[in-house]
Amino acid sequence: MDSFINDVVNNELLFGKDKEECIVGAYQLSDTHIRVFNRKDGVVESHDELFYPFFFASDAALLDGFVPEEKEKFWLVTLGGSNYYQCLAIFRNWRNQRAAIDHINKKRPVEPIESAQKYLPYESNSLIYNKGDAVTQYLLQSGKTLFKGMIFDDLYRIQLDIETDFDPKNKKNGLGDDEIIIISLSDSRGWESVLHAKKQGEKKLLEELISLVATMNPDVIEGHNIFSFDLPYLQRRCEKHGVPFAIGRNGMLPKTYPASIRFAERTIDYPYFDIPGRHVIDTLFLVQSYDISKRSMQSYGLKSVAKHFGFATPDRTYVDYNDISTLWENNHEKLLAYALDDVRETRALASLLSGSNFYLTQMLPYTYAMTARIGQAAKIEVLIVREYLRHKQSIPKPTSGKQSSGGYTEVFLKGVLGPIVYADVESLYPSIMLSYNICPKSDELRVFPEVLNDLKELRFKAKKRSQEEKNKGNISLANNFDAMQSSFKILINAMYGYLGYNMGIFNDFIEADKVTSTGQSLARKMITEFESRGCKIIEVDTDGILFVPPPEISSEEEEKKLVDTVSSVMPQGINIGYDGRFKKMISYMKKNYALLSYDGVMTLKGSSLTSRSGEKFGKEFVRRGFETLLTEDIAGLHNLFTEYKNKIVNHELDVTDFSRTESLKNSVEQYLEDVKAGKRSKAITYEIAIKSGLHITKGERITYYVTGSGGATSSWDRGKLASEWKKERPDENTQFYLKRLDEHCQKFLPFFKPQDYSAIFSSDTLFSFSPEGIELQKEMRHTETTSINEESSL
DNA sequence: AGCTGTGGCAGGGAGG
DNA sequence: CCTCCCTGCCAC
Numbered sequence: 001m002d003s004f005i006n007d008v009v010n011n012e013l014l015f016g017k018d019k020e021e022c023i024v025g026a027y028q029l030s031d032t033h034i035r036v037f038n039r040k041d042g043v044v045e046s047h048d049e050l051f052y053p054f055f056f057a058s059d060a061a062l063l064d065g066f067v068p069e070e071k072e073k074f075w076l077v078t079l080g081g082s083n084y085y086q087c088l089a090i091f092r093n094w095r096n097q098r099a100a101i102d103h104i105n106k107k108r109p110v111e112p113i114e115s116a117q118k119y120l121p122y123e124s125n126s127l128i129y130n131k132g133d134a135v136t137q138y139l140l141q142s143g144k145t146l147f148k149g150m151i152f153d154d155l156y157r158i159q160l161d162i163e164t165d166f167d168p169k170n171k172k173n174g175l176g177d178d179e180i181i182i183i184s185l186s187d188s189r190g191w192e193s194v195l196h197a198k199k200q201g202e203k204k205l206l207e208e209l210i211s212l213v214a215t216m217n218p219d220v221i222e223g224h225n226i227f228s229f230d231l232p233y234l235q236r237r238c239e240k241h242g243v244p245f246a247i248g249r250n251g252m253l254p255k256t257y258p259a260s261i262r263f264a265e266r267t268i269d270y271p272y273f274d275i276p277g278r279h280v281i282d283t284l285f286l287v288q289s290y291d292i293s294k295r296s297m298q299s300y301g302l303k304s305v306a307k308h309f310g311f312a313t314p315d316r317t318y319v320d321y322n323d324i325s326t327l328w329e330n331n332h333e334k335l336l337a338y339a340l341d342d343v344r345e346t347r348a349l350a351s352l353l354s355g356s357n358f359y360l361t362q363m364l365p366y367t368y369a370m371t372a373r374i375g376q377a378a379k380i381e382v383l384i385v386r387e388y389l390r391h392k393q394s395i396p397k398p399t400s401g402k403q404s405s406g407g408y409t410e411v412f413l414k415g416v417l418g419p420i421v422y423a424d425v426e427s428l429y430p431s432i433m434l435s436y437n438i439c440p441k442s443d444e445l446r447v448f449p450e451v452l453n454d455l456k457e458l459r460f461k462a463k464k465r466s467q468e469e470k471n472k473g474n475i476s477l478a479n480n481f482d483a484m485q486s487s488f489k490i491l492i493n494a495m496y497g498y499l500g501y502n503m504g505i506f507n508d509f510i511e512a513d514k515v516t517s518t519g520q521s522l523a524r525k526m527i528t529e530f531e532s533r534g535c536k537i538i539e540v541d542t543d544g545i546l547f548v549p550p551p552e553i554s555s556e557e558e559e560k561k562l563v564d565t566v567s568s569v570m571p572q573g574i575n576i577g578y579d580g581r582f583k584k585m586i587s588y589m590k591k592n593y594a595l596l597s598y599d600g601v602m603t604l605k606g607s608s609l610t611s612r613s614g615e616k617f618g619k620e621f622v623r624r625g626f627e628t629l630l631t632e633d634i635a636g637l638h639n640l641f642t643e644y645k646n647k648i649v650n651h652e653l654d655v656t657d658f659s660r661t662e663s664l665k666n667s668v669e670q671y672l673e674d675v676k677a678g679k680r681s682k683a684i685t686y687e688i689a690i691k692s693g694l695h696i697t698k699g700e701r702i703t704y705y706v707t708g709s710g711g712a713t714s715s716w717d718r719g720k721l722a723s724e725w726k727k728e729r730p731d732e733n734t735q736f737y738l739k740r741l742d743e744h745c746q747k748f749l750p751f752f753k754p755q756d757y758s759a760i761f762s763s764d765t766l767f768s769f770s771p772e773g774i775e776l777q778k779e780m781r782h783t784e785t786t787s788i789n790e791e792s793s794l
Numbered sequence: 795a796g797c798t799g800t801g802g803c804a805g806g807g808a809g810g
Numbered sequence: 811c812c813t814c815c816c817t818g819c820c821a822c
Binding site: 264265266295406407409424428541542543544590591592605606607608610611612613614662663665679680681683 | 815816817818819820821822
């Protein structure tokens with residue numbers, strides 16, 4: 001094994017390293033030099049190193065000044081340049097960089113350029129890849145990474161939060177229009193301070209902050225929504241006072257440019273702040289990234305997140321946004337306490353969620369700030385590219401196309417069923433990739449499988465070390481190793497996705513399909529093996545299976561043994577793990593079900609049962625209804641229905657019960673354009689955003705309800721902001737919400753005979769409801785599973 | 795100076 | 811009414 005990741009991590013991270021050489025930051029000094037910051041005995045020192053800006057090109061001929069006869073002089077690998085400097089080429093004599101620069105200079109006059117497109121004689125469909133900024137290129141070429149040998153606690157972080165003199169009467173004020181009155185700060189060593197403008201005024205306040213940052217000289221600046229709010233706000237106020245916003249190392253100014261980050265289907269635009277020599281971490285992004293897999297938070301605001309994680313102290317000060325101005329005049333001590341609580345919570349949040357990004361930084365040729373904001377595919381790609389650079393091997397073109405298959409999903413039984421066993425194939429896709437030698441066709445050096453294998457083994461080592469440290473009672477180190485193993489896991493799981501990534505240099509859709517189709521065969525094999533042992537299969541989704549074990553298997557040990565037996569007949573390298581047991585489940589639809597644990601806790605899964613955009617009353621109704629199904633309380637279900645029906649008719653629900661919260665995927669401008677072009681239909685959310693005059697940006701969420709009278713059909717022009725609803729004059733559309741209740745009732749339709757269903761979900765008072773004779777449909781065959789043939793070559 | 799994948803359900807608009 | 815298509819959200 002000699003791949004870089006193994007070298008870097010195995011020798012220097014897992015087994016320790018001389019910390020004197022730890023790089024904690026870097027910035028571009030000139031066309032050719034990088035200033036590197038090292039931490040030595042707690043003191044930050046710097047030195048300058050040569051770097052070499054370059055592009056990767058699919059063909060040397062794309063380089064202006066390239067002469068075919070000189071082809072031998074080039075490593076076709078790498079043709080250089082950046083957006084701002086002339087193109088450079090790397091010669092066979094890799095280290096003779098000055099000669100390379102001179103060579104190109106002879107071919108072409110030196111002048112700054114706006115983009116490589118202008119400089120290089122290639123069409124827009126030509127293939128030139130710019131691998132990141134100067135620091136990234138330096139790290140790529142040198143094989144170094146930041147933070148190597150450090151643990152998270154070695155990092156010096158500060159937290160920052162600002163409060164402005166916001167006047168609620170003047171809502172038109174934009175970003176940077178109100179004065180900054182408070183700046184609260186804290187650091188990772190426990191120091192805290194709150195600066196304010198009461199005596200000194202805003203200009204002095206800003207100067208104090210900048211000089212304090214210089215003195216503290218932090219590696220990392222953290223804040224909640226710091227990119228979209230605190231930093232641009234500070235910058236704007238500094239501009240107004242003519243104070244240089246010099247918060248970078250050596251008094252450097254930050255560079256800012258528009259950037260975006262994606263969380264699943266949502267894209268958020270924000271101004272990126274590149275602070276020379278430091279790293280900016282926005283805890284808002286950390287939280288959103290965390291919530292993608294957990295899906296448990298209702299709000300990403302600092303206060304609610306702090307409550308969610310349980311580090312909001314009981315005596316925490318809370319202040320309403322609209323009261324800040326008044327408090328500043330009357331009770332500014334309270335405001336200072338509030339601001340301090342904000343940074344404390346930010347610190348706790350960053351400490352909790354930064355571990356995996358910190359350890360990823362030690363493995364990747366990206367800065368910490370960059371690692372935190374790029375996607376999974378970019379992380380995988382740079383690992384492979386670094387290996388190619390090291391071997392001075394040319395980089396392939398990406399292929400265009402599309403992956404065509406995915407996971408196998410099927411529901412065999414619907415209804416109320418139990419007892420339940422849940423089993424799943426451990427790390428299905430990574431295991432397939434390892435066992436079936438998956439490798440992109442263009443990856444001639446076969447770095448992909450090598451990296452995957454290294455990551456797997458390193459994760460194993462890190463897990464082992466974490467356990468060992470835990471046993472020794474060294475909890476802090478155990479946690480660090482745990483964060484490390486989780487960052488390996490992130491990379492491992494991203495490797496499959498990279499194969500099907502449209503823009504990946506090493507993408508391979510055929511290999512991606514091979515992974516998924518193998519996964520499908522394995523899922524089918526798993527089904528037949530459990531079935532042949534008397535299990536009733538309920539649902540299979542990609543790598544997991546829910547089934548009712550045969551009657552003779554009743555204890556947890558017996559269930560585990562059964563899973564082990566099936567696991568042992570699976571192909572080499574594919575293991576099935578026992579992942580839980582449940583008293584009962586309600587199988588509703590594919591990817592939609594309820595599980596009842598043995599301690600009586602019900603968990604709902606699936607968008608039709610849990611969607612956060614849905615009305616709260618609907619979710620409550622379905623949840624409570626499913627609980628009655630599990631206890632077979634049919635009268636209870638009827639009572640539940642009448643309870644909600646009455647609440648709607650009598651306007652007894654609060655706006656929080658019937659409003660919906662949806663996020664806007666596009667900007668309002670984009671929406672209007674698309675509607676005009678006939679590319680999309682009108683949508684209630686965007687229409688409300690326009691009508692209300694609120695400036696709602698891409699990725700933000702809007703909470704609204706349906707108003708108007710008469711027809712039950714909602715339409716795009718009937719929405720109102722939830723904040724406009726008045727308890728004294730409720731104007732929600734009763735007809736509409738009764739229809740919504742009816743739609744939620746439909747979720748119970750499959751569990752009853754039609755006439756019984758009508759009886760339960762009717763509030764006809766002529767005859768009192770009686771559950772007599774109504775039978776719950778407990779087990780319904782869903783699909784004709786005539787033959788799950790297993791002729792696949794497993 | 796952006797971007798892992800497919801499968802699946804709910805709900806709404808537009809047009810027949 | 812129905813179907814088609816799009817968006818949003820979720821499981822894995």
